[in-house]
Amino acid sequence: MTNKKSAIISISTLVAIFAVAINMRPAITSIGPMLDVMREELVLTNAQVTLLTTLPVVCMGVFATLAPLLNRLLGLRNTMYSMLMVVGLFTALRGFYANYAILVLSSIFIGIAIAIMGPLVSAMIKQRFPDRAASVIGVYSFGMGVGATMSAGLTVLFYEKSGSYPLALGSWSLLSIIGLVFWSAAMLNRGGVKKSVPVQVYKSQTAQVSPWKVKKAWIFLLFFGLQASAFFSIITWLVPIALAKGMTLLQAGTLVSIMTSVQIVLNIVLPLLMERFQARKLWLIILLLIGFAAIALLWSGVSTFMWIGAAMMGVPLGGLFPAALVLPLDETRTPGETNAWTAMMQTGGFILAGVVPLLIAILYDYTGNHNYTFMIFTLLFLGMFILTFIIGDKNGSKDS
Structure with a gap:
């Protein structure tokens, strides 16, 4: 293969990864800005409407272990085609049917x-x-950040213009077309995995110790779960918190947009910095300390402080996710092993991340007080802070 052909394949693969990634958050993050609107129009409790954000996150955990199985049965190309179509079709369905069951x-x-x-x-x-995994994880997390930012910020504008929350939610199905187009282009250029990968994945999984038996994998799972819980809790509840503090829906949506705009910058910048300066523990400590400060500013309820706090919160929300994704890449040797560790980490992590926003909703329905919401935010960051010292820095060891 010529250098030019190899470069084309690499670029098309990167673009495909980005195009797939932008589809992996809008169907969830578009709900948060519409939380109060949907609760009133559908006559729901906070817990019922929050279930629309927690259910997909729990499913992201419960069904993550299907990835290796479908990879073996269908291959990566066909599996990704199918999943992009599922995301697109069911997101579009929201635009036509507004009832709670759908x-x-x-x-x-x-x-x-x-x-x-x-x-x-x-x-x-x-x-x-294999030699640039951290940087490419940055592209991947940047794509998810872009999708989250657009949906968190623009859903309110779509609603303001159309007066229809179903239309505002369903409009994000258009992103799946972008994903399908660029994924198809990458596959035509053979930018995906090799045809023998499903067999390699199977062999590597049977030859390697299950990550469920590895102590470090469990630590990664817990850290991933806490950061995902923080992300989905904050992205879901920041608009209702801002509304409770007296902001308009448009102001609250803008607040989230500022936070997620900072987030997408960190999605791609932090992996590059971590690859260049490999002091993993130091980076995590910095991110978490900024998070503690952001929580304090948002908790104050003072408008000026809340704007500053939202911008600051974008730093840990943008940096912690790619940092967590890099952890299994650092500890595994083969794509199959990475697949198994990542599937395990996301299984437990996303189940936890689905439960926490629902817990916040139940507490708020019962108390009508967001002080408990901020207490939960603080506990999530405190848990990650403690785990950071257990995880430590990358040392090249594969032992548990």
């Missing part, structure tokens, strides 16, 4: 599709870019 059903199927896509992308990165 919203719940779509949340489940979208969560299953995202659960399968995530570990396969990580395994693909491990194989196609």
